[in-house]
Amino acid sequence: MSGLVAKLVASRPSGFEVEVEIAIPRGTTVALLGPNGAGKSTLVEVLAGLMAIDKGNIQLGDVVLDSPSDDLFVQPANRKVGVVFQDYLLFPHMTALGNVSFGLAAKTETKTSASAMAKTWLENLGIVDLAGKMASELSGGEAQRVALARALAPNPDLLLLDEPMSALDATTRVAVRRELADALETFTGPRLLITHDPTEAFLLADEIYVMEDGLISQRGSAEEIRLRPRTPYAADLAGANLFRGIADSGLVNLGGHYLQAANLSVSGDVLATVHSRAISVHRECPEGSPRNVWETEVVRIENYGDRVRLQTGLPLTMTAEITPRAVEALDLAVGTRVWVSIKATEVGLQEG
Amino acid sequence: MTESRRRLRQRPPIGVLLLAMIAVVFFLLPLIGLLARTPWSDLTSLLGSEVVVDALALSLVASIAAVLLSAVLGVPLAWLLARVQFVGRSFVRGLVLLPLVLPPIVGGAALLFALGRRGVIGEPLYEATGLVLPFSIWGVIIAVTFVSMPFLVITVEAALRNVDTRYEGAAASLGASRWTVFRRVTLPMIGPSLLAGFVLTWARAIGEFGATVAFAGNLQGTTQTLPLAVFVSLESDRDTAIAISLVLVAVSLTVLIGLRDRWLTR
């Protein structure tokens, strides 16, 4: 069984279009990472069968789920897709046990065997004491676990998790993340995790697809995304600066301003990245080897406790990350004239 | 918090209270008028009479049948109106509301012209099956269902519109067929509204007079429901009329109060 393979175009009534090519092998977790409005929920809906695609093909293992050209569409009830929805959508008029046994009772099992199997699932996730509680009485973390049990109980072939932790507060999130990682490991089929939180994606996924405006803008491992982001959004996630320019023998023209890169192999249209921590900030013109040195102004200062992010102004807007101590030592404030320096080796180049 | 502050938080505004009290009195006055004229000494014998027993039985049978019929036909209609975009939907909704604005007697007469022995549909039906609807309990059931089903349709349609359909999507993703989704997710989620619809429908059905008398006629033991019995006895025997009215009020209040408490306030 080859997991999930989908290449599709789907559009919402509003006209918003999603065009995606995605492959998730069995036993791997793919994270779909993107900002709100990127089209991630649309993808969940077409995979679950709650919406039909316009063009293309969705195949799960040997079964084709949706193929407009063949006039083939498998109803959601007949797809073996387990979904953990963004607001969990636990049936409020049922208990936790009732929710978890729902999928089992709906298809094959008798009421009693469904309840018994559901109970086992709750035990596996360590929440069997919640069995009799009404779904509306569960806390955020409890509801998330019950939703996961409910999705897993009918033994689906594909697991979709739509922003499973966005409704939780920061502390619960950390605890639940570990449990989720364990639960994901035990699920042998392909898994798709939808999220806007890069940390979640970086920690839980084997491969990350970055989605923006209905399209996959980048695909790769966490490392690749972090070190070689291809869009400003991806760069933002990774904490890097991203510029478009034209490279010629290591000299990159960024629309008037020049950056020297050590990489001579890439020419023509390029994406240049400079990590925030690779930018040094000085009060006076620095001596030494860095080839990229210029004077600029501090436009914004953002304090994150253990680190500070500075935004510099013309000739090149960048975000630099330095320690609070450094800020103090350099006596930096908005408007201060500073010198920045970047080593040529720190300028990453990719074909753009 | 000081004592006066706590009280301020809990008491409703005096204007609201006053107007609401006037409304309560408005509803209470006819009941008081009825009780004032009740022949208390003769009441037990009056209540035991055949006329009253027959009328009570007919009223209960017809009104409950109306609720069941309205549920079977009205819920699917409500679902269609709430969930499906079809040509002429506004017209259908207007049609459903028609019995609410039509004087019941007009509705009854119209039913007679349509479903009577010489009626547009009734005549062919009679020729083919020998079935006659007026002057029978079926006529009563049809007449009271006609005026009361709109309540069920309107209530259920509104409830279905307010249901978060994402829950139905979740149920589908778990493998539930459309019927299972409706039965185990949609229906329970509109439960209170559904029950309120049933109560309204029943209340309207049991009080119906004009359509019943115009379509089904008036015959003790066959078509004479409580309201008809009241109307006819008003002509000659006021005491009987009042006794029967009391039965109607008592039955209605019992059901309405009993149901409200148990189901509509969770």
Add this chain to the structure above:
Amino acid sequence: MAKPSTVLAAVLLLAACGSADSENQIRVSAASSLTASFGSLEEVFEAAHPGMDVVFNFGGSSLLREQILAGAPIDVFASASTEIMDEVQSAGLTEGEVGVFARNQIEIAVPEGNPAGIRGLKDFERDELFVGLCAAEVPCGRLARETFELAGIDPLPDTNEPNVRSLLTKIEAGELDAGVVYATDVIEGDVDGIPISPDLQSNALYPASRIVDSPNPAGGDDFMTFLFSDEAKAILLNHGFQSP
């Protein structure tokens, strides 16, 4: 802007007096079965008495009685039942003489063309037919039952209509094969009639009387005089009434 109290007083005054022509208005409460005939009487009366306006309040005789007992401002009461008039009289609310101005008889009514082939009262015993009577509590129903008893027939009605009009409608529509209504109704309605033999007939006597403390006593007297005139009698006979 007039003071509220003045406005209120004016409204009450107007209400008490009715409109400006209360002196020219004659209020008559009459049984429903007199609707058509009294309409004709009104035309003739108003032609003969220009400036006078007869205003009718039609209804079931018992309802009209209740209204008068409750003090409704009525000049003349014309009832379909002598019993009901007696009750008003014993309550001391009649003024002057009570006279019977018309008589109505009952008749079998069948849909136009008599599709069920009804021949007489005996057909009311046939279970397979759909027949109707007025409810026993109303005068028309009472009279019909008296006649059946006289004839020794036990009718099997499928409905006891609360008033003659609704019974007539069902016969007109063909939903009922036959019914017993007033002779006047047979003439008014789109039905055919089958007369009942005189020895089995029940009579409805129509008494009329002035009412005490009425708004327009002179006008009421004028109307009463007219009601008992030969001219009025002729009109009533035309509508199917008998002379009393």
